[in-house]
Amino acid sequence: MHDSHDFDQDDDQYVSKSQLKRDAEAQQALGNKLVELSTGKLDKIPLDDELRDAIALAQRIRNKREGFRRQLQHIGKLMRNRDTGPIEQALYQLENAHHEQNALFHQLEKHRDAILGEGDAAIQVFLDTYPSADRQKLRQLYRQAQKQQQQNKPPSAARELFKYLREVATV
Known part of the structure; x- marks a missing residue:
């Protein structure tokens, strides 16, 4: 049949x-x-x-x-x-770049907070992760931030520290 x-x-x-x-x-x-x-x-x-x-x-x-x-x-x-494979791949990378950037931003905030709270020990942790960073500049920004905090001044050095961390991490 x-x-x-x-x-x-x-x-x-x-x-x-x-x-x-x-x-x-x-x-x-x-x-x-x-x-x-x-x-x-x-x-x-x-x-x-x-x-x-x-x-x-x-x-x-x-x-x-x-x-x-x-x-x-x-x-x-x-x-x-x-063939939508390359289009889907490019779209995926665009969407994930945003997530990766947010994750890096949060990681840098944690480094900044740790440096402001712990000083040299946290600076060393950051240097271990990002060897191209300048220890002297990190210590200088840390001291300025401490001084501004003690004098109840705006935290411009803390913002400057974050900018520097971001600059080092995104090179």
């Missing part, structure tokens, strides 16, 4: 309608994320001219409801005909 739908031969190529729909929705969502990006961030993503123009148009007509919706669908359709 022959089955009219013999999928055994085509198993590798068969994709359900549901899967096709999920893939299309994922491409649409990726297109939506791209439309939400600023021009500076979009420049960091590998897009061909046709896709870049479609995104720019969607950004310009954002307040035209029906036209914007159709343009987003068009972007989704364009995305389905492209």
